[in-house]
Amino acid sequence: MERIVSAVGVVDKAMELVGLVEERPRSLADLVEATGYSKATTHRLAGSLQDHGLLRRDADGRYVLGFRLVGLGRRAEHYFPLANVAMPILRELVDKTGESAQLYVREGDSRVCVAAVESPHGLRTIVERGAVLSLTAGSGGTVLSQGSSEGWVESVAEREPGVASVSAPVLSRGAVIAAVSVSGPVERLGPSPGALFGGEVMRAASGIAAVVG
Amino acid sequence: MERIVSAVGVVDKAMELVGLVEERPRSLADLVEATGYSKATTHRLAGSLQDHGLLRRDADGRYVLGFRLVGLGRRAEHYFPLANVAMPILRELVDKTGESAQLYVREGDSRVCVAAVESPHGLRTIVERGAVLSLTAGSGGTVLSQGSSEGWVESVAEREPGVASVSAPVLSRGAVIAAVSVSGPVERLGPSPGALFGGEVMRAASGIAAVVG
DNA sequence: TTGACGTGTCTCATATAATGAGACAATAAT
DNA sequence: ATTATTGTCTCATTATATGAGACACGTCAA
Known part of the structure; x- marks a missing residue:
């Protein structure tokens, strides 16, 4: 405050x-x-x-x-669809990482996927736009449930077996307004997805934050 | 303004x-x-x-x-879920009229059903919660597209053939924040649904408005 | 180029309008 | 019955929001 x-x-x-x-x-x-x-x-x-x-x-x-x-x-959402702003950045993120990328916002005690871009790989994570996920599992949930944070958060096989992910907060005036995630099979992301893509995810998140202002 | x-x-x-x-x-x-x-x-x-x-x-x-x-x-919605407040009132409305009742809010250039209770009749109107409807057709649309109004609005076979409805605005500080509708087959509601249920719909609307404050 | 115009930004003296102390009322707690 | 606790309201004082106007920048037309 x-x-x-x-x-x-x-x-x-x-x-x-x-x-x-x-x-x-x-x-x-x-x-x-x-x-x-x-x-x-x-x-x-x-x-x-x-x-x-x-x-x-x-x-x-x-x-x-x-x-x-x-x-x-x-009304504000209408004039500023977070999803639209995020899409090109998520696409770029997918290009760089080769994995699926999502943008989540908190909604009560869960999180909602408001934008998603899928990996080109045959084996890939799929999260539908509008999908409601847990706030207590997965790196995206961790980011959103913490009031404020920086850097990235990783999780391996936490939300779903075989799936690993890295997430970073989109900050606006110090508050976490959304979370950018990259997720894919453990086989490709390895034991530390954060070490692999943490930097890219953070860059994407701050890119979105920059547009939000 | x-x-x-x-x-x-x-x-x-x-x-x-x-x-x-x-x-x-x-x-x-x-x-x-x-x-x-x-x-x-x-x-x-x-x-x-x-x-x-x-x-x-x-x-x-x-x-x-x-x-x-x-x-x-x-956050405001979280502290005050309009839908939850409206449900018991809509249920009462269905009890009194025997027809399906819905609560709509405006969303950009359309309206969204945020709460609905279905009529017990075999032949009844069904509007799913979350359904997006036109703002330019149906009594509910009329209510929401008018900046401020009082009383009820009726429509017969406007949005959909065979369907008639009456709607009344939920007012908060003079502004229309939602619309309560009762709808059903023309066969039961007759040529003037307003004359039939207008009063009940208005009572329900002001009941919701009273809780909203 | 020059000039005229529309737009947004910023400074500063002045007067308006926000401020806090404190009185009062109404419950709640002991 | 007494004492807190909470919300409401008034009024003199001073802090602060105000508007005129200067300045900078970009655009358009001649």
């Missing part, structure tokens, strides 16, 4: 509140303590955000993310 | 910008004209929102909704 400092202080404060509420539902007192702002300011700011639908209050009176954000999020 | 007035002016202005960008990508000059704020203010405010990831700039330099919103939207 690093505090972003922009040219407009009030926006910074407001977004700080949103960020805090994003983590978990918060009472007013909770927000006051977390921010250090006066009760009055916090209350007024949160009230304003509530008026705009960015926050709302649950049955217990705690602030939670507002419904407006759902619509805005959908 | 009614301008919300809260206790914090800057938040109002910032959200006004976000709202304008939500409609379509906007250049700075465009935003200046639409808001009436000075170039400096608009630029500074938009820049601040950009720093926070609520806005970003596309290849042409125009402002579009930022990526942060996607994450926040997902």
